[in-house]
Amino acid sequence: MTGPLLSVRGLNAFYGETQVLQGLDFEVADGGVTALLGANGAGKTSTLRALSGMIRATGDIFFSGLSICGRATEEVARLGIAHVPEGRGTFSRMTVDENLQLGAMTRGDRAGIAADMERLYGFFPKLGQRRRQQAGTLSGGEQQMLAIARALMLRPRLMLLDEPSFGLAPMIIAEVFDILRKLNAEDGMSMLLVEQNATAALELADQAYLLETGNLVMGGAARDIGRDENVRRAYLGY
Amino acid sequence: MKHQSASDVPAAVMPDGLTSKRRRLLLSAAAIAIAVILPFVAKNFLIFQLTLAMVYAIAILGLNLLTGFNGQFSLGHSAFFGIGAYTAAILMDQGGVAYYWTLPAAGIACMISGFLFGLPALRLEGIYLALATFSLAVAMPQLLKSSPLEPWTGGVQGITIIKPDAPFGLPLNPDQWLFLFTLAVLIALFCGAANLINSRTGRAIMAIRDNPIAARSMGIDIALYKSLTFGVSALYTGIAGALGAIVIQFVAPDSFTFVLSIGLFVGLVIGGVGSIAGTLFGGMFVLFVPNIAEAVSKGLAGAVYGVILILVIYLMPSGAAGLVRLIGSKIARRTR
Amino acid sequence: MELFLHQVLAGLATGGIYACMALAIVMIYQAIDSLNFAQGEMAMFSTFIAWQLMQWGLPYWVAFFATIVISFAAGVAIDRIVFRPLRNASLFSHIVVFIALFAILNSLAGFIWDFSIKSFPSPFGTQSLFGSGLMSTHDAGMIFVTLIVLVLLFVFFRYTRVGLAMRATASNPESARLVGIRVGWMVALGWGMAAAIGAVAGMLIAPVVFLEPNMMLSILLYGFAAAVVGGLNSPLGAVVGGFAVGVIENLAGTFIPYVGRELKLTIALTLIVAVLTLKPSGLFGRAIVNRV
Numbered sequence A: 001m002t003g004p005l006l007s008v009r010g011l012n013a014f015y016g017e018t019q020v021l022q023g024l025d026f027e028v029a030d031g032g033v034t035a036l037l038g039a040n041g042a043g044k045t046s047t048l049r050a051l052s053g054m055i056r057a058t059g060d061i062f063f064s065g066l067s068i069c070g071r072a073t074e075e076v077a078r079l080g081i082a083h084v085p086e087g088r089g090t091f092s093r094m095t096v097d098e099n100l101q102l103g104a105m106t107r108g109d110r111a112g113i114a115a116d117m118e119r120l121y122g123f124f125p126k127l128g129q130r131r132r133q134q135a136g137t138l139s140g141g142e143q144q145m146l147a148i149a150r151a152l153m154l155r156p157r158l159m160l161l162d163e164p165s166f167g168l169a170p171m172i173i174a175e176v177f178d179i180l181r182k183l184n185a186e187d188g189m190s191m192l193l194v195e196q197n198a199t200a201a202l203e204l205a206d207q208a209y210l211l212e213t214g215n216l217v218m219g220g221a222a223r224d225i226g227r228d229e230n231v232r233r234a235y236l237g238y
Numbered sequence B: 001m002k003h004q005s006a007s008d009v010p011a012a013v014m015p016d017g018l019t020s021k022r023r024r025l026l027l028s029a030a031a032i033a034i035a036v037i038l039p040f041v042a043k044n045f046l047i048f049q050l051t052l053a054m055v056y057a058i059a060i061l062g063l064n065l066l067t068g069f070n071g072q073f074s075l076g077h078s079a080f081f082g083i084g085a086y087t088a089a090i091l092m093d094q095g096g097v098a099y100y101w102t103l104p105a106a107g108i109a110c111m112i113s114g115f116l117f118g119l120p121a122l123r124l125e126g127i128y129l130a131l132a133t134f135s136l137a138v139a140m141p142q143l144l145k146s147s148p149l150e151p152w153t154g155g156v157q158g159i160t161i162i163k164p165d166a167p168f169g170l171p172l173n174p175d176q177w178l179f180l181f182t183l184a185v186l187i188a189l190f191c192g193a194a195n196l197i198n199s200r201t202g203r204a205i206m207a208i209r210d211n212p213i214a215a216r217s218m219g220i221d222i223a224l225y226k227s228l229t230f231g232v233s234a235l236y237t238g239i240a241g242a243l244g245a246i247v248i249q250f251v252a253p254d255s256f257t258f259v260l261s262i263g264l265f266v267g268l269v270i271g272g273v274g275s276i277a278g279t280l281f282g283g284m285f286v287l288f289v290p291n292i293a294e295a296v297s298k299g300l301a302g303a304v305y306g307v308i309l310i311l312v313i314y315l316m317p318s319g320a321a322g323l324v325r326l327i328g329s330k331i332a333r334r335t336r
Numbered sequence C: 001m002e003l004f005l006h007q008v009l010a011g012l013a014t015g016g017i018y019a020c021m022a023l024a025i026v027m028i029y030q031a032i033d034s035l036n037f038a039q040g041e042m043a044m045f046s047t048f049i050a051w052q053l054m055q056w057g058l059p060y061w062v063a064f065f066a067t068i069v070i071s072f073a074a075g076v077a078i079d080r081i082v083f084r085p086l087r088n089a090s091l092f093s094h095i096v097v098f099i100a101l102f103a104i105l106n107s108l109a110g111f112i113w114d115f116s117i118k119s120f121p122s123p124f125g126t127q128s129l130f131g132s133g134l135m136s137t138h139d140a141g142m143i144f145v146t147l148i149v150l151v152l153l154f155v156f157f158r159y160t161r162v163g164l165a166m167r168a169t170a171s172n173p174e175s176a177r178l179v180g181i182r183v184g185w186m187v188a189l190g191w192g193m194a195a196a197i198g199a200v201a202g203m204l205i206a207p208v209v210f211l212e213p214n215m216m217l218s219i220l221l222y223g224f225a226a227a228v229v230g231g232l233n234s235p236l237g238a239v240v241g242g243f244a245v246g247v248i249e250n251l252a253g254t255f256i257p258y259v260g261r262e263l264k265l266t267i268a269l270t271l272i273v274a275v276l277t278l279k280p281s282g283l284f285g286r287a288i289v290n291r292v
Helices: A044-051 A073-078 A096-103 A110-123 A140-153 A170-187 A198-204 A222-227 A229-236 B017-041 B044-068 B077-095 B099-121 B126-145 B147-153 B174-198 B200-210 B212-217 B222-248 B258-271 B278-296 B301-315 B319-334 C002-032 C039-055 C060-086 C091-113 C137-159 C161-171 C173-178 C183-209 C217-230 C235-255 C264-278
Strands: A006-015 A018-028 A033-037 A056-063 A081-084 A158-162 A190-195 A207-212 A215-221
Touching: A006 A044, A018 A033, A018 A044, A018 A056, A018 A190, A018 A207, A018 A215, A033 A044, A033 A198, A044 A056, A044 A081, A044 A158, A044 A190, A073 A081, A073 C173, A081 A140, A096 A110, A096 A140, A096 C161, A110 A140, A140 A158, A140 A170, A170 A190, A170 A198, A190 A198, A198 A222, A198 A229, A207 A222, A215 A222, A222 A229, B017 B044, B017 B174, B044 B077, B044 B174, B044 B222, B044 B258, B044 B278, B077 B099, B077 B126, B077 B147, B077 B222, B077 B258, B099 B126, B099 B222, B126 B147, B126 B258, B126 C217, B126 C264, B174 B200, B174 B222, B200 B212, B200 B222, B212 B222, B258 B278, B258 B301, B258 B319, B258 C091, B278 B301, B278 B319, B301 C060, B301 C091, C002 C039, C002 C137, C002 C161, C002 C183, C002 C217, C002 C235, C039 C060, C039 C091, C039 C183, C039 C217, C060 C091, C060 C183, C137 C161, C137 C183, C137 C235, C161 C173, C161 C183, C173 C183, C217 C235, C217 C264, C235 C264
Parallel strands: A033 A190, A033 A207, A081 A158, A158 A190
Antiparallel strands: A006 A018, A006 A056, A207 A215
């Protein structure tokens, strides 16, 4: 496999007239995990939204050699990019089961979908126990699992994860990241992870970039970023 | 252009403080000056129409306070307009009360009924509140026509009242005098609304619209403010109704149907939701556009009106106020 | 007691009308998360089209189904043409456009077919049901068709993929996009379906209230009330609500002394508002639990 799965050059993004991202360059290797770190308001969520065509963006975004900048959100999803949004994006009025079915909306293979659902219920036993429950009544951690499971129903080649640790207790965060690690190690799932929780993110990722008010100020191997003095002081707390 | 409060402007675009305020005061003064001269240069019928446009503007301002600033949807304001109108008519016709006293009376009557209606409405939101208020609008003409109330309301026939003359023997005909009288009331009410919006109470009212949970956690008594806003909103529209009755010299149940409510709502949106100055444009739209539509085609008046509405919304999705803001920010950027 | 029963049944008969209309309203609500104030006028216009087709010689059932297809297409067209430019506009702007649509359709119908009352045939006949004098065969037929539409809708939303996609789009359009649902087409489909159901409602109602441009006005209002009382996300609720509203209206008119007849509409609506005060999401509406 030559070249990265996702290659981004000179990405600018805008909310109306306001520019929030200035010329970002980063990539996600095939089978790799890239982390985008930064404080609140740095532009991490905006980056994922730009990739998914949810906000206006200019620049080069190549997914497996295909240019996707400017494409509609649903088309980006149909290309195999599953975006787990900020706030989980749960279909709160629907059951857990229905949420998973919705994840597979673009697929036609009924047998495959059913098999995947069973597999995911095995992977996420807590969800399996709550199949018919209204998704909006699940706890934060359970909704995060549901969001990941729903994304997996797409059989994506790339997962975009927006702050999967948000609002979760440390034990649950560990659980979630454990699952992500397994997905990457065993299934070779490529991920672009956006996180405020730098410790957890750097443990999972192989590549990491640091975002500050819309600019990429640092990038490289996750291990090296984690050892950097300034990063340690500002984001890792020691 | 009367005082447009700073909170009309969306958060992202805030003009620099002093010069924009001076600009607005200048514009307001100029507008008032033109308005005062108007009755002396225009024909009587046009003066009558412009007076009515101002009446509608006040009514729309009332609706704006509730829907635009407090986020409570109302399709029932024709009811308050009607209550105000009938209060004025009954007081003048059967009570011999002077016309200027009917305004505060109508205001109080509506404030109370608005507050009372606001109480059960507290539990309703969005589409449910719209339906409830719409029921109120539908109920009003039926109530006005109903037999128990007939001795007061005159039933289907309605009540006719006499147009007042200019006071102190001023050399003005009744139409000119009513125009100036209405203008004075309008200015007073607009200033009142602007002051309300800019005060702490105003901010609380808007906070409830934007994020009721956050508002409550900041200690704002939602129930109280929402009901009070209903009352004040009804007060404004009620005063407008009283003025309307005096200007038209006639009240009848079928003048206050839900069609009026919808007209006020349309005027609100066209003028610009959450804009005090926009209500003037809304008032004129409500008065003149149906006439224009009928002039274009008698048989298809409704269709022409509908098409005009759609085109206006396409061109000004945030109403006239939104358009002015857009042009203003484009000019501001050019001159930077 | 006999009068009471009689009025209840008469109420169920008129309730069938409101139930049918309420179904169309719930349908559009599912699609666009808002009430379409022009729903009644669209139904009225569809009924006129059916009438015109029959005037041109088409047999009833051909005209019936042709009208449904035409209405479906028109619904999709209205969404794609009129509402597309408004995608990012506020709810207020949308409502004004609904109002505009109302005015246009009403005026156009009056212009093309004038305001005189026309009769519209019923496929069920208008004799008394089983000779009982309580309900006509048409009323019974109307209730029957309404229930069929209800069942079809239920099956559609619960058991088909498209139905699920539509529900998702109404519930959370952004997430719907993220799973690859073409939201624009879901909304258009919803419009088409609502228009088609409205056409059925109009064609069933016209034999009773007679065909003229203003026929749907109060029915639309009762339909809204029924849909809201039933719970806006529940087609079953819409039907139950419709029957409930019909019965309430009839009982109020008969039994509340003296003013009952004059204030039928008012009383019905007041009772509905009372129901909402007690149960804000309607009788069958699922209270949506949102964790803060």
